[in-house]
Amino acid sequence: MNAAFDNNDDMRDLYRELILDHARNPRHFGKLDNATHCADGINPLCGDKLRLYLHVDEDQSITAAGFEGSGCAISVASASLLTDLVIGLPSSQARDYYSAVTQRLGTPDASIAESESIDLGKLKALDGVREYPSRIKCATLAWHAMNSALTNQSTPVSTE
């Protein structure tokens, strides 16, 4: 337990243990050599850049994912959670997650998010950003990059 902030402190709501863990030890970090899809995400607010790699097989399933770049704890953790989640998913389902995540994080009212058709599981750890409008873009950066990669958009996506 962290002495700096007590349990009621909403800093712990933003920086949950799961987020800090993924930020410190991002999963699937690094370039994916056999990637079939790749896209950059740029957050002009802070200059953060992230490159997301996917390998999609003939059945349109994502068999591997990776990312590289630099970013804040929120954007790195979100990219790490994303790659963890989408490996093994059909690409259409990954895009469903994209829609669900971007919608959930962009919605301040939790009750609306409850009507989601997809159970976001661990991704709910990102919920804290909903209270920090300037940080929502950090959390969605990797997701926008994934969507762009899967739709084969060639220009880098920006969160602006």
Added chain:
Amino acid sequence: MTNAQQSQSQQAAVEDYRQDFPALQQTISGHPLVYLDSASSAQQPASVIDTVAEYQRNDHSNVHRGVHTLSHRATEAYEGARDKIQGFINAASRNEIIHTSGTTESINLVAQSYCRPLLSAGDKILTTELEHHSNIVPWQLVCEQTGAELLVVPMDDRGQLKLDELDNLLTADVRLMAIGHVSNALGTINPVKEIIAKAHALDIPVLVDGAQGVPHMQIDVQDLGCDFYAFSGHKMYGPTGTGILYGREKLLEAMPPYKGGGDMIIEVSFAGTVFNELPYKFEAGTPNISGVIGLGAAVDYLQSVGLQQIAQHESRLLDYMTQEVGRIDGIRLIGTAENKASVQSFLLDDIHAHDLGTILDHQGVAIRTGHHCAMPVMSFFKVPGTARASLGLYNNTADIDQLIVALKKAQQLFS
């Protein structure tokens, strides 16, 4: 009274002005606001806020146009602000004071109106590695338009210009040198007077980006010898959307207008237009009247506190901040020039500046995080961004102490 006591009482005197700033009297997340982002935008004293409100309430009208009482009042106050600013920076004539929307517009005006007609392929404009984007991009645009080349004076790893390299870059084909007075990202005070003298020895005119200079030191454009000096109202405790371009009258006289429209003409017909005289030639359209009047009130305010007192107070406080921040284990100070004003950039452990900004805000401490619109500076230090604490006349040692507490809490959270 000893010197120490005397300097302590001076410090207290400047701090007392803190109560003039209504925005500083609030709490954020239950903590008193500690505002350490004045380099981005300074808070406004009540006198500025009230002056603008009074004008809106009683005197609002258009300037230079009507014969009625309100228009007369608005014109008097608007032009009165010009006179105040002339005195404030010791310009030789009120015709040398052009109202703009800010430093950015002031620099673009010089790039397009002074440089563009002058430049051709092979000509050069010289700037430096520690500039704000607003003192880079306007020159890149005019270089693209004319085929001229933008050259850059490099800096050392403390964030100081390499003056020996400046000597090699200042050559006869340089048409203008554009240099920041004080770096917004690093706080470095450039030796602009010395640089201007070097440039003038080769007949090269110099534009000084004074956005970060004006709030922190007494500016005398005639003493500096600069040809253009650009600054913003909102960094000197005035309203946003106001700014000044000072230019030598001879240069401004020879320049074509930057924007066309009302107020910048004497006579318009479809056969041709006769432009108005200085300074109106450069002020097309209805200006930001209330903002300019507020800027005049900000000048009054700064002069009532005293620029020299402000400079001394901020210098002491910067030393204290740099010392205290530097003591934290895991701190990397970015920008450690010998001669600095107001600003300290830093990184803490491997915590991203954005995370630091959010955690500090949660403890009432407002700092700027990111690249500070100075991406070449960030590239030089090989960082995506920094956290930056910057000082205004209203800050005190308690603010710095709260910053330190907040930084240590961030460190614990990420440990």
